[in-house]
Amino acid sequence: MIQLKDIKKIYNKNHSNAFEALRGISLTIENQEIVAIVGTSGAGKSTLLHILAFIDSADEGTYMLDERDVTDLPDKDKSQLRTGEIGLVMQDYALVEDFTAIENVMMPLDFDRKNKRKSREKKKLALQVLRQVDMEDFSKKRCNELSGGQKQRVAIARAIVNNPKLVIADEPTGALDSGNAKQIMEIFKKLQQDGKTVVFVTHDMNIASYADRIIEIQDGRLIE
Ligand code: ADP
Numbered sequence: 643m644i645q646l647k648d649i650k651k652i653y654n655k656n657h658s659n660a661f662e663a664l665r666g667i668s669l670t671i672e673n674q675e676i677v678a679i680v681g682t683s684g685a686g687k688s689t690l691l692h693i694l695a696f697i698d699s700a701d702e703g704t705y706m707l708d709e710r711d712v713t714d715l716p717d718k719d720k721s722q723l724r725t726g727e728i729g730l731v732m733q734d735y736a737l738v739e740d741f742t743a744i745e746n747v748m749m750p751l752d753f754d755r756k757n758k759r760k761s762r763e764k765k766k767l768a769l770q771v772l773r774q775v776d777m778e779d780f781s782k783k784r785c786n787e788l789s790g791g792q793k794q795r796v797a798i799a800r801a802i803v804n805n806p807k808l809v810i811a812d813e814p815t816g817a818l819d820s821g822n823a824k825q826i827m828e829i830f831k832k833l834q835q836d837g838k839t840v841v842f843v844t845h846d847m848n849i850a851s852y853a854d855r856i857i858e859i860q861d862g863r864l865i866e
Contacts, residue, residue, distance in 0.1 A: 643808060643839040644671040644694065649703035651689050651862075663689045664700070665862040673807075676830055676840045678853035686862040687843045688812060694841060695730055695810045696720040708807065725753050729801030731811035731842075735793040737785045743796045744768050744781040750804050771799040775829055791822030798829055802838070809833055811842035815849050827852035 651664040663686045671677050679687050692698040693705065696712075699720075704713045712723065724730070737746045747768040751759060759767070772778045775795040785793055794814060801809055809830070815823035827849060830840045842853070850856045858865050 643673045643675070643708060644669070644841070645704075645706040646670075647704045647706075649690075649693060649700045649705065651686075651693065651698070652701045655701060663862050664693075667703070667859075667862075667864055669857065669864065671839060671841060674834055674837060674839055675855065676834050676853045677842075678850035678856045679841065679843045679859060680845060680847065680850050680856055681859035683845070685859040687859055689862075690859065691810055691812050691841070691843055695728055696724050725750060726804055727806050727808060729798075729804070729806040729809040729838075731794070731797055731801050731809065731814045733813035733816040735785075735790075735797040737793055737797055737800070739786040740784055742782050742784050743772060743777060743788070743799075746785060746796055747772060747800045747803050750800060768799070768803060771803050772796070774802070774832065775799045789822075790818050791825060794818065794822070794826055795829065798826070798833075802833065807838060809838055809840045811840070813843055813845070815844065815846065820848070823849055 646667055646669045649664055649667040650662065653661045653663055667690060679690065681687050689698070693700050700713070704711060706712065744765065748764050751764045751767065769778060769781060772781050775798050777792060777795045777799060780788060780792060785796060788796065815826050818826065830842070830852065833840055844850050
């Protein structure tokens, strides 16, 4: 699914305060694998995740996604990949708080220009993904009335509504207690059974142990 070769990221390049946050990351992630990225604060985890999700781009190296070289794609193509092929889950859920759960889940369907579904079909699809994360009964609740765990499940439903092959999550359980965190990991396992690849960052080794493989970053380098 993912092949990174010698990825480097230098912040403030060509300035006196230039900082090499990633110092040559080479990594292969297989289809339907669940991978946890761990490491201390400042190690480069978010930088790597942002490159994988096309939020930022690398300064050197190559990035192959699904056997396609996506290293130097134009922004337009990157944003299309971001809406269609990658589901992004953030620690703070990034939901529109005064919209209902189903309204939040339907949002990416409107962003995807290729997607010309009718409103009724969109609702049906959104309900279907809410069911996958066991949140169907809360579809009409506004997000500011939901608990943290419930919000994260809605955020996952929103991330998968366009049926992406890859789900990328930045500290998805960082704000949750262990019971809710476990539920999120069980949802990731279900996504894997549905054919998806999941890459997430965590600093909690208990949570990382749900992954098929744990990758540790230290000072911008992978360590085994
Ligand atoms: P982690 O997610 O592991 O905590 P980050 O990827 O956020 O680490 O950051 C890696 C390093 O890059 C840190 O030293 C951080 O200070 C630095 N860094 C991150 N973002 C920027 C930026 N926009 N400008 C300059 N330095 C940055």
